[in-house]
Each structure stands twice: as C-alpha cells, then as structure tokens.
Amino acid sequence: MKGIMLKDDPNYRRLKLRTTGILSSASYWMGKDHLLIVVLDGYRENYRRIYFRDIQSILLRRTNGWLFFGAGCLLMALLLGALPLSAGDAVGYWMGGINLAIWLPALA
Template sequence: MPGVKEKEYKKLPGISAPGIFVYSKLYLAKDHLLRVSNIGFSEDYKRFFFKDIQAITLRKTATAKIISYVLAGLIALLATAAILFSGDGTILYSSIGGFFLIILVINLLRGATCVCTLKTAVQIETLGSLGRLPRARKVLARLQPLIAQAQGGELTPEEASSRMQELAKPPGEENFSAPPIASDMLAFIEPPVEPPPATI
C-alpha cells in the first residue's frame, strides 16, 4: 500500500477481483476500515470510520450453489464420455473432469456466497472482498466490538427494532439521519435464495 504506513494496518481476509488487474482489499486500523481498490496501475483509498458505521449487512446469494450445480453437471458429462471412449479419449476426458472436480471442491470449501454492504449516514458501499459467508462472518465478529466501542455501547431492543425497520425500507425511502447502529445489531443474514434447477 504505497502512501500508507503498513504497521498501522492489518489486512483482513478476502480479496475481490472482478476483472484482470482490478481488485480490492480491506485493511483494519485502530479506528477505521480502509478499502484499497486497484484498477490497473492506479489505487483508490476509502476509509470507513467505526463511529460513522450505521450497519453492515450480509445477504446470502445462490451463486456458489449454481456454480456447484454447473460444475457437477460438466463432471458427469465428462465422466460419461470417458467411459464411452477408450484410449486417448478416456485420458483426455478424465483429465478435464479432474480439473473441474478440483474447482468444485474449492468452491464447496469456500462456503456460500453473499453480498456484504456497509452503510454510513451518507453512503452505502458494497465490500466485494467479503463475498463468501464464512469469511464475512469472521470479519464481522472481529469488527463488532471495535464498532461498539467507538460508538459508546450497545443499542437498546427498541433502538435495534427501529433500526431494522429503517434498513428494510426501499432505497428511496431511507432516512440517512438515523442514529448509528452498534454491536449486537451490526449484522444480520437474510434468508438464503434458492437457485433455479441447473440446466446443462
């Protein structure tokens, strides 16, 4: 991280790489999160101070399941082809099937996919590096006490209920003047989205 003192920051797990030479990472500082986005040879820095964070939400998605279904279908087709063909054909189809099997195992081990968003009084940002649910939960568990400490304590049940209703409003109806959210209501998980049947 050029221009940033390394000892002041600790890299959090995860990386978002939506394209070639395009990626973002999260770093933890004493009083804020730092998101470093790389686009080609340029870097962009954005800080989210703990005292300003109103909510960090997780929404489970079906992307990982869909990927698994597609890979499983491809593996089944390649296994069938390996059985039907002999000689070099068997070796070729088995090798390709083994490659897809490795990808399938890695996808399963990484866990469910999710969308993680961070909300302050003036913005809502997607944290792309927290795109896997197990990793995102670990990071949020680490952030929760830091945000609670920065905001001076816990929310009462009434405040938590009010804040949940506020977050449930459509984007056009959001009230950005709502008080910050802290600690136990920092994150919530929406019901999982069931993927459509896979078609090969």
C-alpha cells in the first residue's frame, strides 16, 4: 500500500483529513509543491496530484449531511433505548439506559 510507504517518506506530510464512503476511503498528503490524494476503493488505489500553483480558489460550504446523521442517531436512540425501557423489568431498564447513553451523545 502506497499510504504506508508515504508515511515513511520525509517529502510527504499526512494531513488530518480523511474521507470515507460506503466502499472507499481517501487520505491526503502534502508534498513540497503539490497535494497528493490517495483513494482506496476495494483492491484499487487511485492517485491524484494537484499542484498548488494550479489551485485558484478553495470553497467551503455547509451541507445537510448532518441532518441524516442526526436523524439516524435519533432513530437508533428511540428504537434501542425506548423499546427495552418499555419492557418494565430490570434487564429492560439496563439495556435501554445503556443504549440511550450510547446514542444520545451522538446527537449533541
């Protein structure tokens, strides 16, 4: 894997960015005059080299991805937390409390 080899190369510094998809992930490496993007998808590695002199602008924008994440965590908290609590016995209270303690902080 090239990513492991880049870690030992003094010409590259790994950036703290990491992108993950359903079946792929990407890591970002900064060289002296370029940015190297390594995309891993299954058994393939794709490399993109972007020279700093070619970058004209950097755009940042807020997306609604956090809404889907929050809705998923809320659904998990309700299903895995409230259903065992409705059982009415000690095991249900413990299971519901543990699940609520796991999923509710993800909403904050």
